[in-house]
Amino acid sequence: MNIIVCAKQVVDVREIKIDKQTNKPILKGIGKTISDIDKNAVEEAIKLKEENKDTKVTVLSVAPFDAREQVKELLAMGADEAVLVSPPEEFDYNTVSTLLAKAIEKIGDYDLILCGEASVDLFSGQMGPRIAGLLDIPQITYARAMSIEGDKVRAERDLTDKAVKMESTFPVLITVTKEINKPRLPSLMGILGAASKPIIEWDGSDLLEERMEPGIKSVDLRGVSMERKNVVYGEDPEEGVRKLVISLGKEGLLG
């Protein structure tokens, strides 16, 4: 079985600060990592590989910057190979999903495509359903559990008001939630092994038949800062409680 996991390199959102002068988020110089839930998707793929013989796990990423270091971590977890696609200069959700779908078709012979429920930086959750739509295959989003039985995959979706059990034959695209598993940390053996695993690089414009105009253009990015008082009562709890109640009273919040 061939599993393709789509993984996005994101800026480390914990490091983002707002430039007080320009009121823009400072994105330059910020660390890059693989989006959290994509590691859950890789973990799920590796677990399926451990349970099902002859399974290959390919990691696929459309990355405007060098993402070799970040995907190496996924190879060290146990994925077999990685494909990196560089996007054209101007792109939006439509472009990225088209590139992902084209790359998946080029990798070919796929059975299962895994994505995260949404990326941790932009959190649109568009890519999974878009890719499934472009490939014209079923989509099972928000899976909190899944298993393969014979020629079928079963998954349990978390839809807030309902839990829905789904089954499908292959090929199928599944987006996973953070709750589906706990991603493993790469072992030392894994890290050493990753050094010799292939990382293939494709130029995005070669995958597109023609230039794609983005359907959406970015007009502005406004920082939203949050100022808080940061008063912390660290001494004994009794004293802390007393002071907190006085403070809340002064804020006019009690009664």
Place this chain on the structure above:
Amino acid sequence: MVLIYSNNKKLTLEMIAKGRELADEQDGEVIVAMIDEKDENLANEYISHGADKVFLVESGVENFKAEEYTDIMANMVNDVESGPVLIGSNKYGKELASRLAAKLSTGCVIDCTDIYMEDGELTVERMVYNGNAISVERFSGRPGIITVPSKLFDPLKKDEGRSGEVIEKSYDVSSSYSNIAGIEEMPSEGVDVEAANIIVSCGRGFKNREDLHLAEELADALKGKVIGCSRPISADLKWLSEDHWIGLSGHKVKPSLYFAIGISGQIQHIAGIRDSGIIVAINKDPNALIFDSADYGIVGDLYEVLPKLTDAIKKEMD
């Protein structure tokens, strides 16, 4: 034309109000799609709240599936040459909107926080980077697909005199080979954290489900009565239903007073509480991130602090 769809009535009414505004700017019509809901009364209610037309459509599948619903919506968008397409932003709507956007090779914005026309183009705002920024995005073609969260817009007043058309439509749907094997309703306690003025929120610092009564007692003392929680308390542990879940992937709240108890303060939780008035944190770890996002904090064991705080607040409020 502005096309509107949600499986949620309230959200549909809210979107009709915005759709009306967008349609009026372009002398267009507001069309509401009702899929697998043969309900003429509801259709007429949509008309009295501002819709011009309501399309009644059958999908041929027993329950919602994005594949089949996308086929219907794609046909409808082409049929009416829709400009903006507003879809209710619950999990159903988001996966439908995204697949639809792919089928139509067009732009889509998920979870907008505002929609307006600027320079003659459909423009939307959305939260990015876990609430650290607002991205303003503009569609450069049609249709522009947007998912709209609940409570963003107020429904228009009912006008019994408004007239419109309820039309039965049928579109070709090709069925997907995935199957629904079972549906289980997930219990909801009907809590509305988004409307609450005081919220006491619980995180993994609580050791057992039973211990949540400590938070409830504080909420009662504050006459707030609303309990919130971090994602793991709802999604992993299932101690509280999802209507309590606050954060990036849960509810965004704006109480005047928010207590984060035994919550570490990861940025995804903070994304849901940024618009709160005063934030109070109780955490036993003096280095917990939550203190950076709090106005007041007590470093201490919640099992010791909470009963004391509840008592002190009760006395104060008497």
